[in-house]
Amino acid sequence: MPSAYSPEIRRQARQLYIQRYSPEDIAKQLGINSARTIYYWAKKEEWENHVPHKTLEELYVRRITLLVNKPNKTDADYREHTFLSEQLLQAQQMKLKDTQIEKEKAIIEQIRNGEKPLPNAIQNDLKGEGKPARKEKRKRKVKNDISHITEEQLTEIRNELFQTYQLRWYDNKHHRNRFILKSRQIGATYYFSWEALEDAILSGENQVFISASKKQAEIFKGYIAAFAHKYFDITLTGETPTLSNGAQFQFGSTNARTVQGYNGHLYVDEVFWIPSFKDLNKVIKPIASQKHLRKTYFSTPSVESHGAFPLWSGDEWKNRPRGKAEKTKREKVEFDLSHATLKEGHLGPDKIWRNIVTIEDAIEQGCDRFSLDDIKEENTAFEYDQLYLCKFMREGESVFKLDSLLACAANADTWTDFNPKAERPFTNFAVWLGYDPARRGDKSMLVIVAPPGKPGKPYRVLDKMSLSGSWENQAARIQEVTQRYQVDFIGVDSTGPGMGVSEKLTNQHRNVLPLHYSQDLKTELVLRAQGLIDAGLLKWPEDYTDIAQGFLQIRQEATKHDNITYVADRNKTAGHADAAWAIMNALANQPLTGPGKPSTWHLAS
Known part of the structure; x- marks a missing residue:
């Protein structure tokens, strides 16, 4: 089967x-959909054998130069730059030390052979004419020294970097509790990383970050390290980076055991997507118990039934155990949660400063990184309201x-049987594929699902990838996946745009099931997924946050004939919750009765 990419593209990649x-x-540079394709080509064609031999220092310098000249650097680029710079410095220091030792050995040998006289200082000492003046002890360089940074510098950088709504968060950091409801992608994580660094420099107080996953916490660490390096030439490394004034940056996930004992200003990220929030909040609140410490919660919204909603709405404060008279008094207190009131920020009766920032607010207040017309075009009204308003x-x-x-x-790092960088990532274990085609406003989605090896074990979403371009190219990409995995089943949405991909794959593989979406089929797919999810028998990597958001968009709707169907605003002009539908297409091989013998049904058009 020919590759989806031309020989010229492969030559450029090599x-x-x-x-x-x-x-x-x-x-990214050549428009290849996944880096895994590059790993596969390099392994297969042994590109490493053609790399010119260079010293380790030369390789460090070349890679650092590439990173410095790269536009639009990512957090990973900054972390790699910091790591390579440290390695280069150590290599140069070792080389300098070795050179100095060799010079000293040569001088000693020359003195022994009478080719060079003893230094004057040593001759005077031997004659008893006094010892040379004692040199002043060299001061040891302070690690992560921030003593030279002034408050004026920090203020100037802050005002240069951030927009009005972010500076409003700074102006209200004196409040002991802040709770911010925000649109996606408006720079909250970016801003609070700076705020924590600035505060740590000025106050010497610890900064603690709690995120829904360890990888999300690493984003904070990456931003803080990038700020420190770019503006102050400080290299922050280690699990708990520490400044010269003793301030520490501590990063934890929602595992309560990993955060006990922390102390400092507390930042809790994406609280409305944290499982068992009430239990977690009992553990993390004491982190900021001291009167000078503050707690900051921020998140995009999920559902009103989430455990963090009573904290946002004020109901947690109203219902907190108190005397009867006090409880009755609190129950009568009204919390104004309207956008009109909270747009500029408002301190509630429970002493929590609340703020709502929609994407439209962000644009109005200086953020020029969005095209509102494009976002509205790419999202349904339902999705736009939740994610951006x-x-x-x-x-x-x-x-x-x-x-x-x-x-x-789940923490996919514990899946020891799966290595995405390997030529055969899942060796010869069976996987199922699910394909959801693009409609206007979204991308096609392919997911790779590992069925359980034993009854009672969960299905696992090993990987997901967006596909774009013509249906021929997308079919070719799926074909490439079948060459790296042992694919026992492919569930393909053959409705509308998926028809070409479905027909192409059906001609190539006997284990393809075309799924022509109908009311009955969608009901069966949803019920199957519901059963697995409610039973805890479906897992995906914790950083795939869009999967949960996609499943949340799927809801019941009555047809004209009062029948129930399931929709996620999917029609001729929109197709969303793509990862969720792709997973359900892959799970079409699993019977409704639960894990066990693969399904044998085929639904007619």
Whole structure:
């Protein structure tokens, strides 16, 4: 089967690889959908054998130069730059030390052979004419020294970097509690990373970050390290980076055992997507118990039934155990949660400063990184309201329960049988593929699902990838996946745009099931997924947050004939929740009765 990419593209990829560009950079530069394709080509064609031999220092310098000249650097680029710079410095220091030792050995040998006189200082000492003046002890360089940084510098950088709504967060950091409901992608993580660094420099107080996953916490660490390096030439490394004034940056996930004992200003990221929030909040609140410490919660909304909603709405404060008279008094207190009131920020009766920032607010207040017309075109009204206008879903709007979806997130690093960088990532174990075609406003999605080896074990979403381009190219990409995995089943949405891919794959593989979406089929797919999710038998990597969001968009709707169907605003002009539907297409091989013998049904058009 011919490759989806031309020989010229592969030649260019090989040349860049030989020049020590990373597979990720090559894929992005040449428009290749996944870096894994580069790893596969390099392994198969032994590109490493064609890389010119260079010293370790030369390789470090070449890679650092590429990173410095790269536009639009990512967090990973900054971390790699920091690591390579440290390695280069150590290599140069070792080389300098070795050179100095060799020079000293040569001088000693010359003195022994009478080719060179003893130094004057040693001759005077031997004659008893006094010892040379004692040199002043060299001061040891202070690690992560921030003593030279002034408050004026920090203020100037802050005002240069951030927009009005972010500077409003800074102006209200004196409040002991802040709770911010925000649109996606408006720079909250970016801003609070700076705020924590600035505060740590000025106050010497610890900064603690709690995120829904360890990888999300690493984003904070990456931003903080990038700020420190770019503006102050400080290299922060280690699990718990520490400044010269003693301030530490501590990063934890929602595992309560990993955060006990922390102390400092507390930042809790994406609280409305954290499972068992009430239990976690009991553990993390004491982190900021001291009166000078503050707690900051921020998140995009999920559903009103989430455990963090009572904290946002004020109901947690109203219902907190108190005397009867006090409880009655609190129950009568009204919390104004309207956008009009919270747009500029408002301190509530419970002493929590609340703020809502929609994408439209962000644009209005200086953020020029969005095209609102494009975002509205690419999202349904339902999706736009939740993701960008900060509107909560109500209980019952989704057929899936948020708590059950959040419980599906797993630490994929523990999946020792799966190595995405290997030529055969899952060796010869069987996988099922699910394909959801693009409609206007989204991308095609392919997921790779590993069925359980034993009854009672969960199905696992090993990987997901967006596909674009013509249906021929997409079919070719799926064909490439079948060459790297042992694919026993492919569930393909053959409705509308998926028809070409379905027909192409059917001609190539006997284990393809075309799924022509109908009311009955969607019901069966949803019920099957519901059963697995509610039973805790479906898992995906914790950083795949869009999967839970996609399942949440799926809801019941009555047809004209009063029958129930399931929709996620999918029609001729929109197709969303693509990862969720792709997973359900892959699970079409699993019977409704539960894990066991693969399904044998085929639904007619």
